[in-house]
Amino acid sequence: MPSKIKISKLVVIGVGLIGGSFALALKQARAVKLVVGIGRTRANLAAALKLGVIDEATRDPALAVEGADFVLLAMPVGQMPAVMRRIAPHLAPETVVTDAGSTKRDVIAYARRHLAGHLSGFVPAHPISGTERSGAAAAFPDLYRGRNVILTPLEETAPAAAALVRSAWETCGARVLRLDAKEHDSIFAAVSHLPHVVAYALVNSLARRSNARKLFSFSAGGLRDTVRIAGSSPEMWTDICIANRDLLLEALRDYEDELARMRAAIARGDAARLRRMFEQARGAREKWLIKGRD
Amino acid sequence: MPSKIKISKLVVIGVGLIGGSFALALKQARAVKLVVGIGRTRANLAAALKLGVIDEATRDPALAVEGADFVLLAMPVGQMPAVMRRIAPHLAPETVVTDAGSTKRDVIAYARRHLAGHLSGFVPAHPISGTERSGAAAAFPDLYRGRNVILTPLEETAPAAAALVRSAWETCGARVLRLDAKEHDSIFAAVSHLPHVVAYALVNSLARRSNARKLFSFSAGGLRDTVRIAGSSPEMWTDICIANRDLLLEALRDYEDELARMRAAIARGDAARLRRMFEQARGAREKWLIKGRD
Numbered sequence: 355m356p357s358k359i360k361i362s363k364l365v366v367i368g369v370g371l372i373g374g375s376f377a378l379a380l381k382q383a384r385a386v387k388l389v390v391g392i393g394r395t396r397a398n399l400a401a402a403l404k405l406g407v408i409d410e411a412t413r414d415p416a417l418a419v420e421g422a423d424f425v426l427l428a429m430p431v432g433q434m435p436a437v438m439r440r441i442a443p444h445l446a447p448e449t450v451v452t453d454a455g456s457t458k459r460d461v462i463a464y465a466r467r468h469l470a471g472h473l474s475g476f477v478p479a480h481p482i483s484g485t486e487r488s489g490a491a492a493a494f495p496d497l498y499r500g501r502n503v504i505l506t507p508l509e510e511t512a513p514a515a516a517a518l519v520r521s522a523w524e525t526c527g528a529r530v531l532r533l534d535a536k537e538h539d540s541i542f543a544a545v546s547h548l549p550h551v552v553a554y555a556l557v558n559s560l561a562r563r564s565n566a567r568k569l570f571s572f573s574a575g576g577l578r579d580t581v582r583i584a585g586s587s588p589e590m591w592t593d594i595c596i597a598n599r600d601l602l603l604e605a606l607r608d609y610e611d612e613l614a615r616m617r618a619a620i621a622r623g624d625a626a627r628l629r630r631m632f633e634q635a636r637g638a639r640e641k642w643l644i645k646g647r648d
Numbered sequence: 649m650p651s652k653i654k655i656s657k658l659v660v661i662g663v664g665l666i667g668g669s670f671a672l673a674l675k676q677a678r679a680v681k682l683v684v685g686i687g688r689t690r691a692n693l694a695a696a697l698k699l700g701v702i703d704e705a706t707r708d709p710a711l712a713v714e715g716a717d718f719v720l721l722a723m724p725v726g727q728m729p730a731v732m733r734r735i736a737p738h739l740a741p742e743t744v745v746t747d748a749g750s751t752k753r754d755v756i757a758y759a760r761r762h763l764a765g766h767l768s769g770f771v772p773a774h775p776i777s778g779t780e781r782s783g784a785a786a787a788f789p790d791l792y793r794g795r796n797v798i799l800t801p802l803e804e805t806a807p808a809a810a811a812l813v814r815s816a817w818e819t820c821g822a823r824v825l826r827l828d829a830k831e832h833d834s835i836f837a838a839v840s841h842l843p844h845v846v847a848y849a850l851v852n853s854l855a856r857r858s859n860a861r862k863l864f865s866f867s868a869g870g871l872r873d874t875v876r877i878a879g880s881s882p883e884m885w886t887d888i889c890i891a892n893r894d895l896l897l898e899a900l901r902d903y904e905d906e907l908a909r910m911r912a913a914i915a916r917g918d919a920a921r922l923r924r925m926f927e928q929a930r931g932a933r934e935k936w937l938i939k940g941r942d
Contacts, residue, residue: 432919482868502866544854545867549874551910552850554929559899559906560838561932570936572796573839574776576877577937580843583870584933588926592919599914605853606911610904612853616845617900620893625726625886632882635848638855639878642864643871 359521361386365422366408367415367437369393372454372481373428374407374493379526381406382495390418393490394429402490416444424522427453432593434461438468445472452477452519456542456590458506458535460597465508473510477519480504480538481528488587499527506535543601548609550591551602553584653815655680659716660702661709661731662723663687666748666775668701668787670720673820675700676789684712687784688723696784710738718816721747726887728755732762739766744809746771750836750884752800752829754891759802767804771813774798774832775822782881793821800829837895842903844885845896847878 364380366373369391380386391408392415393399399411412418419425419441427437434455445451451472455461458478465476483501503523507516520530533541560569595602619628658674660667663685674680685702686709687693693705706712713719713735721731728749739745745766749755752772759770777795797817801810814824827835854863889896913922 482866501868504866541859541863541866544857544863545871548853549850549871551907551914552846553874554926555906555910556843556846556903557929557933558925559842559903561928561936562902562906563838565835566932567936569835569838570932572776572798572835573937574795576880577839577843579873579876580847581929581933581937582873584926584929585938586870586930588923588930591926592923595914595922596917596919599917603911603915606907606914608856609850609853610907610911612849612856613845613900613904616849617897617904620845620889620900621897623890623893625890628889629882629886631852632848632878632885634855635851635875635878636880636882638851638860638864639875642855642861643867643875644879 359385359518359525361424361522362388363422363424364389365392365415365418365425366390367392367418367425367427368429368433369398369402369408369490369493370428371488371492371497372483373426374402374490375483375495375497376426376428376454376481376522376526377407378493378495379498380522383525385522385525386424390422391490392418398490402493405490405493407490407493415441419444419449421446422449424518425449425451427451427455430587430590430593431455431457431461431597432589434464435468438464442469442472445469445475447475450475450477450515450518452479454479454481456480456546456594457597458538462506462508462535473508474512475515476508477511477516478506478508478535479519479523480506480542481523487585488590496527498523501528503528503530504538505530505532506538507532539598540601543598543605547591547594547598547602548605550583550586551595551606552609553581554591557581557584653679653812653819655718655816656682657716657718658683659686659709659712659719660684661686661712661719661721661735662727663692663696663702663784663787664722665782665786665791666777667720667722668696668784669777669789669791670722670748670775670816670820671701672787672789673792674816677819679816679819684716685784686712692784696787699784699787701784701787709735713738713743715740716743718812719743719745721745721749724881724884724887725749725751725755725891726883728758729762732758736763736766739763739769741769744769744771744812746773746813748773748775750774750840750888751891752832756800756802756829767802768806769809770802771805771810772800772802772829773813773817774800774836775817781879782884790821792817795822797822797824798832799824799826800832801826833892834895837892837899841888841892841896842899844877844880845889845900846903847875848885851875851878
């Protein structure tokens with residue numbers, strides 16, 4: 355059972371699928387009194403208010419964080435430095451700040467630069483969830499149920515701050531784990547950032563053809579599933595790929611090498627070799643993605 | 649409404665997901681009296697009999713096709729030449745032979761060589777369906793409902809033979825279309841064969857890592873969907889990739905070029921360029937794979 359928490363004022367900066375679902379889950383658990391949402395577009399904030407995702411809306415993060423006990427940074431990582439700079443002078447010593455960024459080394463570097471006076475209250479985090487949909491209207495309270503949330507606390511992070519963030523995510527139904535920030539970024543370069551690049555590139559290579567319309571009209575479920583994540587937010591995924599580029603480029607190189615080996619076997623007509631490679635892949639998927647999940 | 653057909657003796661060579669589901673659909677529609685199944689393994693044939701997918705089983709295709717009015721070749725394409733050679737002397741002039749191969753130029757070349765005396769009764773076909781599961785136990789009668797089946801008839805194919813095959817697939821609930829064999833192979837190299845290679849290569853590039861177990865334990869739905877088709881039959885997909893290698897290598901080269909452009913933008917830190925590429929991909933997916941399906 356998650357420990358009982360009570361947040362008086364939760365500030366969600368970036369009321370999209372991620373931030374909105376976090377607010378809804380805490381509201382459903384009656385773990386929060388007031389949710390203030392900050393967003394860039396009036397339309398999205400209006401939708402968030404109407405849907406009860408947030409109780410108050412503002413476009414000024416500095417004003418919003420006054421008196422907050424919990425601040426979630428849930429906007430694209432590229433906006434972190436500006437937002438951190440803006441809120442830093444307005445944070446009370448006891449305010450806990452956490453984020454939902456998909457990359458952790460860069461968020462930590464931004465915090466060291468712009469939240470230098472508040473590192474004991476800062477808890478870097480990454481909820482492993484999301485769909486290809488975005489915006490407040492896509493938010494739902496069960497998004498995190500059974501999902502993993504990774505914390506990558508700093509040496510300076512106060513244990514009480516980390517414990518509060520852990521409890522909040524557990525209240526959302528998530529399983530909370532800890533990783534070193536670099537290991538986090540290396541793992542997600544491979545299992546998340548690389549697959550997104552693969553999917554975006556696959557769609558583009560087909561869309562570029564003169565007969566694209568006809569091509570896609572003959573596609574079946576295989577292609578649709580393979581490129582589902584090419585529906586993900588271009589802004590968010592650009593930030594992620596640039597922020598984590600050293601480790602993403604490593605993962606991409608491994609993948610391109612593997613693809614080149616398959617291409618060579620196909621070009622040589624080496625059916626035995628190709629079949630072994632396909633069998634390895636099927637075996638690994640079975641072992642780690644099917645059975646490993648139960 | 650599909651025209652009412654009545655097949656007295658249907659022979660399914662290769663009683664897997666594809667052949668088994670065809671038999672089940674025709675049985676459910678009461679469009680067939682007797683289904684004889686031919687397979688390589690006793691266990692699979694026993695399962696097919698037990699599940700009512702077939703009424704009789706044999707391991708000798710030559711015997712089975714005697715007196716048949718409809719023969720479906722539903723085994724991996726690599727086995728086509730041997731099976732065609734074996735059945736050719738036993739086909740009656742009125743027996744219609746069709747296949748379910750994912751590539752068409754190679755099947756046609758095999759037919760020209762091994763069914764030379766029976767080309768008027770031969771109707772090359774490709775049902776666009778399947779899941780990552782295989783074997784008779786995976787078969788179900790609704791597999792083809794709403795799906796496309798492509799016919800690529802020869803000049804020699806008798807209109808009556810093509811009409812019977814069309815009606816049989818329509819009876820299964822499918823939409824039947826015609827394409828030139830080379831255009832078929834080019835389209836499916838892009839929308840089907842390439843995505844399989846992409847998925848197999850992605851799994852292998854992750855599975856190769858020393859921390860593979862940990863990596864996969866952090867994967868989420870994005871990776872799982874992207875590599876779902878890496879669960880497909882290695883034997884079948886090896887045959888397909890080798891049979892269609894010229895057109896697959898073209899599609900693979902386009903994809904590798906696209907990937908290289910994304911890699912270059914990531915390496916340069918060119919966020920604007922990367923974002924445009926991601927936006928193109930999201931737009932194309934939306935236009936052709938989401939809206940285009942309704």
